[in-house]
Amino acid sequence: MKKFEIAAIPGDGIGKEVVPVSLHVLNTIEELHGGLKFDFKEFPWSCDYYLEHGKMMPEDGLETLKSFDAIILGAIGNPELVPDHVSLWGLLIKIRRELEQSINIRPAKFFKGLQSPLVNPKDFDLIVVRENSEGEYSEVGGRIHRGEDEVVIQNAVFTRKGTERAMRYAFELAKKRRGHVASATKSNGIIHSMPFWDEVFNDVRADYPDIQTASYHIDALAAFFVSRPQIFDVIVASNLFGDILTDVGGAIMGSIGIAPAANINLNGKYPSMFEPVHGSAPDIFGKGIANPIGQIWTAKMMLDHFGEIELGRKLLDVVEDATNDGFKTPDIGGKASTIEVGDEICRRLKRL
Amino acid sequence: MKKFEIAAIPGDGIGKEVVPVSLHVLNTIEELHGGLKFDFKEFPWSCDYYLEHGKMMPEDGLETLKSFDAIILGAIGNPELVPDHVSLWGLLIKIRRELEQSINIRPAKFFKGLQSPLVNPKDFDLIVVRENSEGEYSEVGGRIHRGEDEVVIQNAVFTRKGTERAMRYAFELAKKRRGHVASATKSNGIIHSMPFWDEVFNDVRADYPDIQTASYHIDALAAFFVSRPQIFDVIVASNLFGDILTDVGGAIMGSIGIAPAANINLNGKYPSMFEPVHGSAPDIFGKGIANPIGQIWTAKMMLDHFGEIELGRKLLDVVEDATNDGFKTPDIGGKASTIEVGDEICRRLKRL
Ligand SMILES: CC(C)[C@H](C(=O)O)[C@@H](O)C(=O)O
Ligand SMILES: CC(C)[C@H](C(=O)O)[C@@H](O)C(=O)O
Numbered sequence: 248m249k250k251f252e253i254a255a256i257p258g259d260g261i262g263k264e265v266v267p268v269s270l271h272v273l274n275t276i277e278e279l280h281g282g283l284k285f286d287f288k289e290f291p292w293s294c295d296y297y298l299e300h301g302k303m304m305p306e307d308g309l310e311t312l313k314s315f316d317a318i319i320l321g322a323i324g325n326p327e328l329v330p331d332h333v334s335l336w337g338l339l340i341k342i343r344r345e346l347e348q349s350i351n352i353r354p355a356k357f358f359k360g361l362q363s364p365l366v367n368p369k370d371f372d373l374i375v376v377r378e379n380s381e382g383e384y385s386e387v388g389g390r391i392h393r394g395e396d397e398v399v400i401q402n403a404v405f406t407r408k409g410t411e412r413a414m415r416y417a418f419e420l421a422k423k424r425r426g427h428v429a430s431a432t433k434s435n436g437i438i439h440s441m442p443f444w445d446e447v448f449n450d451v452r453a454d455y456p457d458i459q460t461a462s463y464h465i466d467a468l469a470a471f472f473v474s475r476p477q478i479f480d481v482i483v484a485s486n487l488f489g490d491i492l493t494d495v496g497g498a499i500m501g502s503i504g505i506a507p508a509a510n511i512n513l514n515g516k517y518p519s520m521f522e523p524v525h526g527s528a529p530d531i532f533g534k535g536i537a538n539p540i541g542q543i544w545t546a547k548m549m550l551d552h553f554g555e556i557e558l559g560r561k562l563l564d565v566v567e568d569a570t571n572d573g574f575k576t577p578d579i580g581g582k583a584s585t586i587e588v589g590d591e592i593c594r595r596l597k598r599l
Numbered sequence: 600m601k602k603f604e605i606a607a608i609p610g611d612g613i614g615k616e617v618v619p620v621s622l623h624v625l626n627t628i629e630e631l632h633g634g635l636k637f638d639f640k641e642f643p644w645s646c647d648y649y650l651e652h653g654k655m656m657p658e659d660g661l662e663t664l665k666s667f668d669a670i671i672l673g674a675i676g677n678p679e680l681v682p683d684h685v686s687l688w689g690l691l692i693k694i695r696r697e698l699e700q701s702i703n704i705r706p707a708k709f710f711k712g713l714q715s716p717l718v719n720p721k722d723f724d725l726i727v728v729r730e731n732s733e734g735e736y737s738e739v740g741g742r743i744h745r746g747e748d749e750v751v752i753q754n755a756v757f758t759r760k761g762t763e764r765a766m767r768y769a770f771e772l773a774k775k776r777r778g779h780v781a782s783a784t785k786s787n788g789i790i791h792s793m794p795f796w797d798e799v800f801n802d803v804r805a806d807y808p809d810i811q812t813a814s815y816h817i818d819a820l821a822a823f824f825v826s827r828p829q830i831f832d833v834i835v836a837s838n839l840f841g842d843i844l845t846d847v848g849g850a851i852m853g854s855i856g857i858a859p860a861a862n863i864n865l866n867g868k869y870p871s872m873f874e875p876v877h878g879s880a881p882d883i884f885g886k887g888i889a890n891p892i893g894q895i896w897t898a899k900m901m902l903d904h905f906g907e908i909e910l911g912r913k914l915l916d917v918v919e920d921a922t923n924d925g926f927k928t929p930d931i932g933g934k935a936s937t938i939e940v941g942d943e944i945c946r947r948l949k950r951l
Binding site: 331335362386401466470493494497498503 | 676678682683684687688692714715716717718719735736737738739740741742746747748749750751752753754755756757758759760763785786787788789790791792793794795817818819821822823825826838839842843845846847849850851855878
């Protein structure tokens with residue numbers, strides 16, 4: 248019996264609607280499988296929590312999380328009440344950083360039953376390896392002067408270690424896939440960090456003679472996601488570039504609501520965190536219509552992470568089939584509620 | 600008689616093929632119009648020039664350019680021979696900065712006769728106002744240590760003046776269009792510069808009560824360019840965000856090869872520069888198949904800049920009609936050469 252202790256943080260907005268559905272799916276899998284056991288513990292850390300306690304999570308929140316095998320996160324943010332940079336840096340980015348979840352992996356592929364906005368979405372299947380610990384997202388920098396003389400400095404910080412780590416992960420992943428790595432750069436415009444990024448990429452690829460490579464400036468790369476996503480297998484990108492590309496990846500699948508993600512701790516010291524790409528979507532919260540697929544696909548990535556690759560594959564097949572058969576929320580052209588989609592997926596899992 | 604002295608810098612690669620075509624078109628317009636006179640002077644500044652002289656342009660290059668009424672630029676870059684950050688910062692970005700071309704405006708719209716990769720490209724019509732003088736593109740920063748300890752700092756620098764200038768331009772432009780400005784931010788992830796960006800946006804929009812506004816995180820905004828570009832009118836973005844968005848804008852039109860741009864000097868001290876969004880495309884250079892529409896549409900933006908709005912509108916209509924009638928280069932599904940497309944457009948102009 249494999250037993251996993253899992254911390255669940257639904258967070259804000261639709262996170263509170265889709266996380267329970269993903270737990271329902273995981274419970275169903277547990278029942279059917281026999282050899283797997285999930286123990287979930289829920290934490291109410293969120294913007295609501297902030298309004299009550301003046302912080303996004305308790306002082307010992309990170310310590311608490313460290314004892315778990317994995318973390319499931321819904322979404323964080325309620326900008327009407329708490330400025331985003333406060334809520335995100337107080338919880339989401341804090342966990343990514345302090346638990347050394349140094350990369351964020353985010354697949355996107357042609358998904359059966361979805362109406363892609365592209366004329367030709369056929370058969371694209373890519374995965375973005377996003378550097379998740381440094382780069383453009385930093386607390387280094389600040390402001391000077393006020394009013395019309397104000398100057399703001401934002402430092403992007405790239406280390407050899409962080410950059411190389413993300414790239415090596417991408418090359419290892421490509422070995423298990425179609426053997427191609429594309430690097431997202433901007434060395435023609437961003438003068439210190441991106442030429443460095445290219446140098447590290449050149450060094451790393453020398454160790455992988457069997458992997459094909461290409462470099463694209465981020466502007467062209469984003470455009471290719473739209474004009475011919477089929478050319479990509481694995482893409483390695485900085486924190487910001489990965490962020491932008493993966494939303495476009497969600498869009499070309501047909502909905503950002505289905506895009507999954509995993510924040511991976513590579514040194515084995517702390518748990519990894521599984522959170523979908525979408526945000527808290529306050530505009531649709533409470534209506535019961537949030538698309539749970541992103542969160543469920545994210546749970547599939549957790550199964551992969553636990554070594555349950557076959558089980559993960561089955562789960563995603565079921566989700567795709569259910570979608571293709573019309574069990575869909577309104578954002579992707581269906582009439583089902585969040586819970587109905589989850590129930591249908593559980594029903595189908597039981598039939599396997 | 601209105602007379603304009605225009606510096607033409609074809610630059611590298613397909614710049615050398617498409618700039619002559621745009622001059623041909625402008626000469627044709629001059630002949631037909633009667634009241635307009637263009638004096639072109641060509642400069643060979645490029646990567647070839649660099650290989651011969653060790654710099655991208657002569658010491659007094661900027662001084663020389665200052666005396667012109669406008670600059671037409673093709674494309675810069677030949678990374679096989681000269682690293683991009685050398686060629687671009689030695690010419691393109693240098694001109695943008697030193698001639699105080701503080702904003703870069705880049706329209707994208709549904710274009711007749713093009714096969715957009717989108718299922719529903721109907722009627723989108725947007726324009727990105729890109730801050731063009733500061734932000735993420737900076738020479739501030741550097742490296743420390745080598746090998747596995749290397750750390751690279753890239754500073755993004757935002758000033759109140761630069762930020763506000765771009766935003767005010769966007770609001771003024773929106774007044775003449777459909778009255779809507781969207782701001783591209785990332786204040787949830789980028790902790791110093793983007794909350795500042797939001798503050799300035801809030802201040803500026805207070806002066807424009809009749810303009811509707813919205814703010815989107817850049818990741819979501821890029822995704823909306825794909826899923827529903829019709830929601831946008833004017834978008835104001837930082838240097839990097841504008842760069843990425845406008846390539847996606849080109850992609851959704853059906854080809855980056857048709858996307859135009861203008862680097863505008865707002866204080867009237869120096870000439871503005873008209874260069875398309877696409878690059879030098881060394882892979883197709885010399886084949887005579889480069890798409891000249893980006894460069895021609897850019898010439899139309901120059902006509903607008905000279906106050907010849909009606910003439911500009913006619914030119915773009917002619918280009919669109921010719922495209923719709925099948926006079927197209929291979930990248931957009933046609934069989935015509937660069938020169939043939941230019942000739943057809945001139946022929947139709949003469950028929951007006
Ligand atoms: C070549 C490069 C430096 C440039 C930029 O990023 O500004 C280009 O991509 C553009 O969009 O004009
Ligand atoms: C909420 C925000 C800080 C976050 C990010 O940019 O990392 C989100 O967009 C994501 O992609 O996970």
